[in-house]
Amino acid sequence: MNVGDTLPSFTAPTVTRDGLARFASASGDDNPIHLDPAVAVAQGLDDVIAHGMLSMAYLGRLITSWVPQDRIRSLRAKFVGMTPVGAAPVCGGRVRAVEEIDGELRATIALTVKLGDGTTTVRGEAVVAV
Amino acid sequence: MKLPPVTTTVSASRVRDFAASIGEDSPVFHDVTAAVIPLPPTILFGIGAELEGDAALDAFGLRPAQVLHVEQEFRYHRPVHAGEELTFRSVASSFDRRGSAFVVLETEITRSSELVAELRQVLMA
Numbered sequence: 001m002n003v004g005d006t007l008p009s010f011t012a013p014t015v016t017r018d019g020l021a022r023f024a025s026a027s028g029d030d031n032p033i034h035l036d037p038a039v040a041v042a043q044g045l046d047d048v049i050a051h052g053m054l055s056m057a058y059l060g061r062l063i064t065s066w067v068p069q070d071r072i073r074s075l076r077a078k079f080v081g082m083t084p085v086g087a088a089p090v091c092g093g094r095v096r097a098v099e100e101i102d103g104e105l106r107a108t109i110a111l112t113v114k115l116g117d118g119t120t121t122v123r124g125e126a127v128v129a130v
Numbered sequence: 131m132k133l134p135p136v137t138t139t140v141s142a143s144r145v146r147d148f149a150a151s152i153g154e155d156s157p158v159f160h161d162v163t164a165a166v167i168p169l170p171p172t173i174l175f176g177i178g179a180e181l182e183g184d185a186a187l188d189a190f191g192l193r194p195a196q197v198l199h200v201e202q203e204f205r206y207h208r209p210v211h212a213g214e215e216l217t218f219r220s221v222a223s224s225f226d227r228r229g230s231a232f233v234v235l236e237t238e239i240t241r242s243s244e245l246v247a248e249l250r251q252v253l254m255a
Contacts (some may be wrong), residue, residue, distance in 0.1 A: 013153050014245065019151075021149040022150075023152065025151075025175035026144075026148045026150070026151035027151065027175070029175070029176045029179055029180075030180075031194045032194065033194070043195055052199045052202065053172060053175055053176065053199065054152065056202055057152040057170070060170060060172045061152060061153070064156070064170075069171065072171060073205070073206060074203065074204060074205045075203070075204045076201070076203035076204070077202050079198070079199055079202075084179055085216050098145070120206050
């Protein structure tokens with residue numbers, strides 16, 4: 001694992017209302033802004049938006065498809081854009097640093113989730129033991 | 131403000147349902163008869179949210195639909211698995227910046243008093 005290496009990116013399934021309802025129920029994140037268009041409109045949105053945590057879960061998949069899960073030391077995300085119904089989030093990552101931290105060689109991976117139109121919805125970072 | 135601690139056990143079927151809802155088809159998460167089933171990296175967020183409910187938001191007079199989740203962090207100290215008893219202890223705080231109110235929820239998760247993971251979430255009203 002070297003600085004500049006890129007993780008194989010993957011495109012998540014297209015966001016659907018049923019998919020959001022399923023994620024809400026399975027994850028425990030049942031904020032109505034993801035489920036009820038009336039609530040979303042009342043908050044000034046055009047429609048429901050996907051959970052930020054759904055995108056973050058896809059980043060989790062990206063990492064665990066690349067390194068064994070017990071090597072993940074941290075995973076963080078900033079939710080910087082909204083993901084509407086019909087979008088297909090694309091997850092990617094790039095190794096930004098490989099260095100010894102707390103006596104262990106670790107890679108820091110910059111992560112992004114983007115939509116088809118180029119909008120960045122998540123900027124994140126994972127730290128994994130090499 | 132400290133929230134009351136909550137204790138739970140994540141079942142194998144819950145892991146399978148969560149994995150299915152994010153399109154994760156690795157057998158590691160789907161074989162409910164396996165001896166050891168790891169918890170997917172981000173599942174602990176919703177498990178905690180479900181148990182703690184809206185207590186943190188209530189304390190600051192906010193409703194869930196009014197806030198956006200703007201940041202989330204997980205720090206992993208020990209692998210955790212389905213069937214293990216986990217205790218969540220959260221502290222909520224708030225601050226204002228550029229006219230917006232932010233709520234921060236920091237959670238320590240322990241198993242038999244051993245720290246296994248820490249979560250930090252930031253919500254913006």
